[in-house]
Amino acid sequence: MASEYQVIGSAVSHDLHAAHIVSGKADFAGDRLAGVKLYGALLLSIVAHGTVKNIDATRALSEPGVKAVITHADCPIWTRNIRQWGQEVAGVIADDPATASAATRLITVEYDVLPFAFDPDEAMQKGAPLSDVYPGANTHLVSELTRGDVESGLLSAHTVVETIQPWSGSYQHHTLEPHQAIAWWAGEEVYVWTPSQHIHSARRYLAAALDMPITRVHAFTHFTGCGLGDKNPASAATIAAVMSRAAGGAPVHFQESRRENALVNTRQFAVKSSIKMGAKSDGTLTAIDARFWGDGGRNPSAPIGDVPFGLRNTYTCPNAYFRVDMVNTNTPLRGFWRCVGDPPGAFNYDIALDKLAFRLGMNPYDLRLKNLRSPDALSQEPPLMVWGGNGVALCLERVHQESGYGSKWHEPGTGVQSAGRQHGIAITGHLDSHGSVSHTIRGAVLTLTPDGRCLINVGGARASDGSLTACAHIVAETLGMKYGDVSCNEWGNTDVSLDAGMQAGSTFTASAGAAFMSAAQDARAKVFAAAILREPFLSANAAAGDLDARDGFVFLKNDPTRGLTYRQVIASTGPIAGTGVSWSPTLRSRSIGGVPIGSPCYSNGSAAACAEVAVDTETGEVEITGLWNVVDSGRTIFKQGAVKQMNSGCELMIGQALYYGDIYDRASGALLNTSYIDALHPTTLDFDTGRLHVQDVESDDAAGPYGAHGIGEPCVTNYSAIVCAIFNATGKWVDTEKGGCTPQKVLKALGKD
Amino acid sequence: MSESPKEEENRGLSRRAFLRDAGLIVGGVAIGSLTFANACKDGSTLTGRATTVVANRFVCPVDGKEFPSLEALKSHYSSAHPRASLPTGIVTLSVNGVDYTIQAQPWWTAAFVLRDKLGLFGTKVGCELGACGSCTILSDGLPVLACLTLAVECQGKNLTTIEGLSDGITLGPLQQKFYDNEAFQCGFCTPGFIMAAQGLLNTNPKPTADDVRLALSGHICTCQNFKKTIETVTGGV
Numbered sequence: 001m002a003s004e005y006q007v008i009g010s011a012v013s014h015d016l017h018a019a020h021i022v023s024g025k026a027d028f029a030g031d032r033l034a035g036v037k038l039y040g041a042l043l044l045s046i047v048a049h050g051t052v053k054n055i056d057a058t059r060a061l062s063e064p065g066v067k068a069v070i071t072h073a074d075c076p077i078w079t080r081n082i083r084q085w086g087q088e089v090a091g092v093i094a095d096d097p098a099t100a101s102a103a104t105r106l107i108t109v110e111y112d113v114l115p116f117a118f119d120p121d122e123a124m125q126k127g128a129p130l131s132d133v134y135p136g137a138n139t140h141l142v143s144e145l146t147r148g149d150v151e152s153g154l155l156s157a158h159t160v161v162e163t164i165q166p167w168s169g170s171y172q173h174h175t176l177e178p179h180q181a182i183a184w185w186a187g188e189e190v191y192v193w194t195p196s197q198h199i200h201s202a203r204r205y206l207a208a209a210l211d212m213p214i215t216r217v218h219a220f221t222h223f224t225g226c227g228l229g230d231k232n233p234a235s236a237a238t239i240a241a242v243m244s245r246a247a248g249g250a251p252v253h254f255q256e257s258r259r260e261n262a263l264v265n266t267r268q269f270a271v272k273s274s275i276k277m278g279a280k281s282d283g284t285l286t287a288i289d290a291r292f293w294g295d296g297g298r299n300p301s302a303p304i305g306d307v308p309f310g311l312r313n314t315y316t317c318p319n320a321y322f323r324v325d326m327v328n329t330n331t332p333l334r335g336f337w338r339c340v341g342d343p344p345g346a347f348n349y350d351i352a353l354d355k356l357a358f359r360l361g362m363n364p365y366d367l368r369l370k371n372l373r374s375p376d377a378l379s380q381e382p383p384l385m386v387w388g389g390n391g392v393a394l395c396l397e398r399v400h401q402e403s404g405y406g407s408k409w410h411e412p413g414t415g416v417q418s419a420g421r422q423h424g425i426a427i428t429g430h431l432d433s434h435g436s437v438s439h440t441i442r443g444a445v446l447t448l449t450p451d452g453r454c455l456i457n458v459g460g461a462r463a464s465d466g467s468l469t470a471c472a473h474i475v476a477e478t479l480g481m482k483y484g485d486v487s488c489n490e491w492g493n494t495d496v497s498l499d500a501g502m503q504a505g506s507t508f509t510a511s512a513g514a515a516f517m518s519a520a521q522d523a524r525a526k527v528f529a530a531a532i533l534r535e536p537f538l539s540a541n542a543a544a545g546d547l548d549a550r551d552g553f554v555f556l557k558n559d560p561t562r563g564l565t566y567r568q569v570i571a572s573t574g575p576i577a578g579t580g581v582s583w584s585p586t587l588r589s590r591s592i593g594g595v596p597i598g599s600p601c602y603s604n605g606s607a608a609a610c611a612e613v614a615v616d617t618e619t620g621e622v623e624i625t626g627l628w629n630v631v632d633s634g635r636t637i638f639k640q641g642a643v644k645q646m647n648s649g650c651e652l653m654i655g656q657a658l659y660y661g662d663i664y665d666r667a668s669g670a671l672l673n674t675s676y677i678d679a680l681h682p683t684t685l686d687f688d689t690g691r692l693h694v695q696d697v698e699s700d701d702a703a704g705p706y707g708a709h710g711i712g713e714p715c716v717t718n719y720s721a722i723v724c725a726i727f728n729a730t731g732k733w734v735d736t737e738k739g740g741c742t743p744q745k746v747l748k749a750l751g752k753d
Numbered sequence: 754m755s756e757s758p759k760e761e762e763n764r765g766l767s768r769r770a771f772l773r774d775a776g777l778i779v780g781g782v783a784i785g786s787l788t789f790a791n792a793c794k795d796g797s798t799l800t801g802r803a804t805t806v807v808a809n810r811f812v813c814p815v816d817g818k819e820f821p822s823l824e825a826l827k828s829h830y831s832s833a834h835p836r837a838s839l840p841t842g843i844v845t846l847s848v849n850g851v852d853y854t855i856q857a858q859p860w861w862t863a864a865f866v867l868r869d870k871l872g873l874f875g876t877k878v879g880c881e882l883g884a885c886g887s888c889t890i891l892s893d894g895l896p897v898l899a900c901l902t903l904a905v906e907c908q909g910k911n912l913t914t915i916e917g918l919s920d921g922i923t924l925g926p927l928q929q930k931f932y933d934n935e936a937f938q939c940g941f942c943t944p945g946f947i948m949a950a951q952g953l954l955n956t957n958p959k960p961t962a963d964d965v966r967l968a969l970s971g972h973i974c975t976c977q978n979f980k981k982t983i984e985t986v987t988g989g990v
Contacts, residue, residue: 014935021940022928024875024915028941031874098860176879176887176975177941225941226975258880464939464976640935644978648938651977676884681973684966689980 006550007476007483008637008706015641016469016488017223017462026223026462029193030180030255038067040243040254041100043090043107044263045082048330048669049116049131052080052109055090059106065095066103068246075242076209077235082111083133083298084332085669086263091239091254093247101257116330118669120167120270120295123329133328134300142294142324143305145312147381153287153319157278160287161359163352165273167295168344169661169739171337172267172671174679177225179256179265181240185249189216194237197227199492200459200499202234209238221492224461228652229336229504230266262674266335267662269302270295270738271344275311275352283360283367285317290352292345295334296326302334306433307345313379313604314392314431315371320380330669332662336504338652342432343716347736350428350720354727363409364724365427369396372429375699376593379602386592388585388603388703391632392429395608398697400427403610403628413731420618423625424729429608430717442582443498444515446475447575448523452552452567454481456519457490459497460512464648465712466641467508471500471516473637474705478520479527480549481566501582506605506710509637510703511582517705518580527554527566530573536562585703592702603703607631607714609650611721615729617750620743622726624654628693629718634701635708642711646694649715655682657722661739844908848873849917857904864888864899867914875915875944879973886972887945889952890914896952915944918951926990927951936985938976946972950986962987 007013020026045052057069070091072078078088090107094100115129122128123138131138154160181194190210196202196219203219210217224231240254256264276289290311294304308322337343357364373380375390400406408425415423446456456475462468468488476483490496500512528544531537531554537547540556548557555563570576585603587595595601612626627650636642659680663673673679700707726741727733732749734741747753811826812819815834820826845854846866853871862881867873867890879887881900888899891913918925924932927947937943946969953960953968960968965986974982 014932015937017940018932018935018937019924021937021943022931022947023919023924024873024944026940027874028877030878031868033869033872033874036869096858096861097865174975176885176973177877177939178879223940225939227939228975255878258882258884466938644935644938644981647980648976648978651979655977675882676880676973677882681975682977683970683972684979684983685970689983690962692980 043104065099148319158281166737183240184251195224198502205234268337269334273348287319311349389701391699422729426724428720444519459500514582523578609721611725620746653718866904936981
């Protein structure tokens, strides 16, 4: 466990940039304001489907303070083809934000309006208006997979339950730091500061959009606010660059308003499902027929393919059919949100499992445990690979123990606490496709300095996941240095860093961490090679393999009192650079299931949640009386960061279960709740954070650096647990159509609407 | 600020209308446009740092022509001087103990001035609607939302931003506690939370968890990490 390490897993190490944040010195992209005198604002479409026929910006351009107006003619990522209400149509650049915003209302736009596809069920019907998002149709097959013989498996089952879930809600991130960028030009070169979860990808996106050589595109990020998946695309950066170009290359700060933020960026997609599960009387699964539909909005390549991942891989079932179809409608873009496709898929199959358990007369926990795949099992379909680590069983057992579930569970609807108040409890578990070491090679650079310190240069942002600090932990551990002697002095600068990967899908700790481990090994080898040429190693005829390092001191393994400090070694060599690359997921630390070390493997995230609720059957209000989350980290690198991530996952999923949901006007296709006033987010008064209990467990992922993988994704299981707990409390399934379990929906489920 | 019956009688304009008309008329709010104030005043006296001007005359600040109503003045102004800059206010803001004298448009918020004009970017802008709390600063020790506070309203107030809680090198006690407890995630909401917490501690040095939850209930954190924040502020520093 963590105690065998000097640095990683420490409970007391702090975020590298903690002082920046609490002192107000953390420079988010929108804070790079030196020299900025121009500001941009957007005009968005008021039709859901059609074509921009004409744009008259004469009045806007005549306003004092307005410098320029841009349209699709200027901005390569805009189009005259409108596919959603609230799509970008034009932009104004002016002396201050208020002037720019006011001037947008002076632009006149003529549209050719077309019928729009809004409701995904209606969009799938023959004769429905085409959304024109995907060529020729509103629906297309995304993936299909068959395992064994589903029909036979269902026939051989003792019990078959079909669970049909209506369309879930779509959830926009409403990230507190609005999407934005500051851009300027120097000749033919563009410079952009922007929040980003993958700044190197943003740079490539910009270069492609502007049709420029990448060497002339300079993209930077430092602190990125709340990247839960929608800060991957670089649209704000591109718009800012175009605005600046229109203003003669002067620096322009383009910050999306709350309304624009909600409309033009991606959100999690809604999913509908029909899942048939067959099981023997003892709960052994015999067949699964799972069909999912995802509403991709106006994104023809929305990432809904991962929806069945958890169901496919968490539980053993020899006969299974999985199908995913995408429906495209004239509604906003869909994309990542605290995971890819896993959240809605996980929710849907967790409901299906609980319904099956109820029909079998089983405790849902027992049903899950019975069918969990063994940690060293091969995958159930080609390519047949083992998991680097699969901690779902470990997480389920631990959360069962911590929550006291065994003594608290009761049959659904029987937990009466007091008059009008029902108790409920549920456990769910989740294996997701993330936490994986990226299949794309990532790079890392670090420098050992003459004062005996290490500076890491990270090609990524300081984001909410704490992954930059995790990289520093990995470097310190590998070098045998004190954590306090490792700094990150340069990060997010695409001009001088290697691509460290995407800070999403919980991949960064594993992929960039692997690259930094490799870089630190490179530097350590160079230090040892230099050290053995000096006393006391020279007279001991020591080879590099006879050395070790700890707390910045290089010593002989057989005599730890004899050695040199890093500072002393580097005094003779000058600064030493270390470079490294990540590796594709392969078994590194142990053989699993007979598969030898070095074999390709998967590396995933896993977690389990137990939710305990009290439902007021008179008001429909749901009180979270306890939420336990156990997450398998593989190896916890930055302990305090991991705890924060887990807490965050709990709180976020409470929001999803009880509050979140986009609200649309059907007649126009307009998204109505675009600000915090009407897009509900929980506040400090909405639940008692003292009732959240999180814990990390370490399954020692055989693929990641020091056995680590990411942990930010599998918290989605908290959402399932809360909804299942409400069922356990009331004996009724709340309709989660288009959003969370609001009091109105709970009352409706109870027949009290 | 108290107003005489005459001032009250002559106040015919809401603050929002004043904003829209962008300095063409003064409505009992401290504004430092000396030139225009002199053009409009009716026997009022400029006193100290706070200037109260009563307006019942409508005089164009560009050509001095007088009009019988605000609407008539606006119509003249926009047609006769379409590209003229509107009168701007000279305001002196006391921020973190330092006085800054700037020329501010009447519609500039304190958040905009602090960040874009004074370089104090620790105050964040999350919504510009007063719904997220990110822009919280202290005005005479009490929390206010900088995105809803006009810069011109801040004349005469002692403003404190997140930068003002430290001496530039050493963290202030509350900041140190947030550091020690790692009570942040991405950090964007953190300055707003800290300032609101400081405002609470200014009046309640040993708050209970419920006191803290109530005081911070106007804040959004989309990383969704309230737990550490509440634990940090509870009990004070």
